[in-house]
Amino acid sequence: MTRWRIRLLGLGSLAFAVIYFVWLLTPARAGHPVLYGMLVVAEVFNAVQALGFWWTVAGDRPRPHVPPADGVVDVDVFIPVYNEPLDVVEATVAAAARLQGARVHVAVLDDGGSDELAAMASRYGARSVRRRDRAGAKAGNINHALARTTAPFVAVFDCDHVPDEQFLVRTLGHLQADDRAAFAQTPQYYANTGTGGIADAAWSQQALFFGTIARGKDARGSMICCGTNVLFRREALAEVGGFPEGSVTEDFALSIRLHERGWRTVYVPEVLARGLGPEDMASYVSQQQRWARGCVGSLRAVWRAKLPWRTRAQYALSAGFFLSGWTALVYMALPVVRIVTGAQPLASASADQFLLHFAPYYGASLLAVAVAGAGSYTFSAFSLTFATFWVHVYASIAALAGRRGRFVVTPKRGADRVQPVPALPALMAIAVLGGVGGYGLVRDTEPATLNNVAFAFMHVTVLASGARYAFRTGRAGRATAEESRPAEVAA
């Protein structure tokens, strides 16, 4: 029923999109040519993303559970660590040691060289694996451990992601049943939610991905590895030479390589590990910057990869999402330019017609996201993405300039002070939009001006909503994984 509802909505949205773009792309609509061009590019980009979303989620279907085969298998459990707080790591190590369904060999891959950590690991029967340098960051750390272990399956957990005892029971069967399945990915669930902090908004973003989108990608054979809460087949990793060390999103690059070699991937949509999401604005921005730079930087690799077109399209959609900050910039600029200079992208006589064609498309698109995401995607998530538009802009410029990013570990504890700096671009945008909107109101109250002031107001509201997290301390929104109630990915 739900799947048909989603497909119906997707078809409706597609129809409205066609109507809108047929209307928009008629040359008579053009107002100021440059602004019109910017609007068209932004709208086409978003339409492509929307089409990709509808196409992806149209394949959303539940994957049946596959029980593990009889007999005991060995599984190496890797927990990469780099100077994270001991108590955070300890919870993960303790839980990894309790994993059921296989003979587990827990290894703490310590790039920090901490003796205390080694002592703690030994208390749980785990071993500490160290190396002399930190080459390749997390990817290098895992590759170093791969060379020193032998189990046919390898589970990887970030040190702040506490696995459920049933993790292997729920995932191992998929790899045993399909010899060409390279990995089984599970959701990257944030347990430190429920306080209204930035982790809530970040989880809302994650929930949409690890819900209908990931299920849809799985159905289309294009699930990507997310670097944690994942069970690998060692043979597959070995065939592609381990984790790629040249990318800050090693998991994304690894997935491309695996798919290139014909390996299949599996997504198990069950929360089987509970982690910590970013607890302050700086952590969130740091995480997003890494993802954005890695994914945008991978676009070239996606283009060159020998992949089936569907898989290539799925990768392009995932990586291309991190360009959406540019469209936010365009949408914010248009009312400013209109109020200050009078120039506008569309011919003024078509304002009424614009609304007629745009409103159904806009409404249907939001409805599709709301229904497909089962309400998991919230305004807070959207506003946080919008307020960090500059991350996408910066990442794409850096990628274009060929600057290599540096792997930065996402902080596991929120700062105890406000962090206005990461929100500075959003605050500046608010100041410009607010100032120009005020100027417009003072100058005249003609409907055309009011319309653009209303657009400016809308952007200011969304930006302010996203930027507010910069003015909350991490402590205010902090909750430990143990304190949080378990949750499921929206079905």
Add this chain to the structure above:
Amino acid sequence: MTAASVDLAARPATPAAGRALHPQLLVAAGQALAGAGNLGFALAMARLLPPGAYADLVVFLAMYLLLHLPATSLSAAGALAPRSARAGRALCVAGGLAVGLALAGTTEPLARLLDLDRSLVLLLAAAAPGALLLGFERGRLYGTHRHRAVVATLLAEPASRLGLGAVLAAMAGVDAAAAAVVAGGYLALAVALVGGRGATAGETVRQPAMAAAVAFLFVAVLQNQDLLLAKVLLGSGEATTFAVVSALGGAAAFATATIPLVLLPDAARGRAGAREAAISVAALTGGAVLSLGLLVPERLVDGLFGPPYREAVPLLAPYLAAMAWLGVARVLIAIRCTGAHRRWAAGVVVMVTAAHAAAVIALADDAAGVARLTFAATVTLAGGLAAPSVLRLPVRSVARRWAAPATWLAALMAAALVLRIVVLRGIWIDEAISISQAQLPWSDMLDQLRSADVHPPLYQAALWVVVRIAGTGELAVKLLSILAGVAIVPALYAAGAALYDRRTGMVAAGLGTVAPFLVWYSQEARMYSLFMLFAVLAVFGQVQAIRRGRVVDWTIYTMSTAALIWTQYFALLPVAVQQVAFVAAWWQRRRDPAERRRVLAGWSLTSVALAALAAPLVPFLSDQLEAYGNRRSGRFGALPSQAGGDVSGVGEEISVYAAIANGVWAMWGYHADRAMAQIGALWPVAMLAALLALGRRWCRASALLVGLVVVPGVALLALGLVKRDLFELRYFSGAVPALLLLTARAITVPARSRVALAGLATAMVATMGVALVDQQLNGANPRRYDFEGALDRVTASAEQGDVLLYEPAYLEAVVDYYAPRLDARPLGAGTRATRDAGTVFVLATDRVTDSKASAAKVGDVLATLEQERAMVNDFRRPNVRVWVLE
């Protein structure tokens, strides 16, 4: 331990409300006598002094009252902290002397500013030293429960004014009268000092004393600033009119002024029953005075002030209502200032006072405008002060009994009633036709409805009865709509509570109280107000029937839905949504056979009942359809759509802005074309609202409401593509209450704290309130047809033999209603009849179905008439124009 505290301790912990009522009644009686004395003084002065001098005296009295503004707050402080006598007296004397010296030193500029003689300003300066002290000493009397002494000091002032002032005024004019007023103040002070000697003070409660002092200071400013502003801003004629209203309103406010002061010490000590007694006395006193203003306004003004002040008559009801609300608000201040919301109370009073002053300065251009703004301010004040209790619902404690939902619903209904009658507009074309039909014999009326109307007969039948009982006066013919418009407030509460929760219900009721669309149709002698009421009741009944399935629920659903169909044929659209909701309810119970059977049984039975109840309409509808088909450009088919507004594209193809306009009308009512275009341009805010809805889970109740909004709207949009006039909100007005319920839900869901809820609800009500004021008062509102004003002016100057020509012809009913004795003919009848006429009046509306042809016809006739006559005058009223030719 003081004697007073021993006395308190000896009393039962919770004395009966009657016991608390006694001092209230005693002091209120004294205050009433004092008020009567002061009124007598004002009346005497109105007759003894020439109008200009009287206006000066009124301003002097207003300034005198202004001097006593701090005194009022000091009374509040003194009532709460009577032990601080020495410090209080020193402060009051020093402050009074300083004010007196300042006044004396600025006599000249003040005299110019207030347009007063210098002698009057100097008298004010003389009064100042005693003013503050009098307030404080009276407060001490309240605080020490010396209520008889309070009465004595209250009576001392009017005694002096009447005894001394009347005589002196007759001999020496306004200065002498003012001197007597000052003397009365000092006499009252002497009585208070003597009466307070030997009193043993109660406990001092410092914190509430400060908050109360601030709040009462500003509420006194609020009470008096309109008079001063009217004097400064308006011309002398309007200022004098307002002065008369203010004098009468001041009496109403004066009557309730002591109630909070009696209450304060009792409330601070938590004496049970004191609050209820104070609220009751304030409400009853205010209501009694308002009743006088509603029932006999002419007698009050004529009898007390004389015919020269008759202009004040229409302003009396709103202003007395304002003062009644002020009385209640003051009691609420006392309650708040002795409870947990002291800062809230002080903040609300300060903000409302400032907003009132700003609004009067910015908006009021006549006495009526000032009166209405004062009314709006006092209602807002009472609402703001009541808000903390409303938001704490449900209230179970006995001490908070007065804050129970029923009490607040009663208050909202009272406010709704006042809002619906305070600015009644005249009858317009459709109403006049309805009234004309209702005056026919029963069978003739039904025949006419069959042959010349397009609506079911329920409303018309009810109006037929009302006309025979109450006549055809404006208020009488609008009575059904007004009552339905008031009844929809508790109906919205019930529906909101049933669909969601009581908070949502209360917010919905609040929105329904001020919703401009609801107010508009509550004032129109047509079926739309009843339609909206039945629509809410049907939703309520259906939800209750599905959930609990009692007989009464199914009965409410069936009867409301049947009434809905009998009120307007487009009811079939919400009824269709109801049926889908039943199907959904039945499907959702597929795993519970017993429940499924219950729903199915009720649904089946009510469907049969509905079919039976609606069946008699079928032949009626058939006759109407046949007649409609035979009619081409008949009288009713050519009526203007009343859709009014270029932005909605009336008479043209349906545009997106027409849809937006309908949405704006639903929430914020009708406005000038320009305003509608501006509001319509704000559609990106709707995009934001859609984004804000992301992540909100939809419940079935919301789905039902969305269906009730969207389905009729879309269906009539589709019909409107064929016949433009049908895409008009009033034809799917049943969607408006559903929209209000959804809005209330949208307010209560994200508001996690009471403050957030109060902020969101207040913001929404404020936008609606502003829109309501614009809708009701802005002459540029395209839906306001002031036939009443135009025809009143015509009939006032028309004489025997004069002729009125009107265009278009369908104005016949409205002309008959307002000018039944005029020789009136449609313009199409030609100008022959005017040959022997005296004056010829030509009346036309600006908005007609075929405006070009109509304008051409009017132009032709005027040109013809001007060949033999001279155009001596022409004037405009909203959407109506009249030319006078002699």
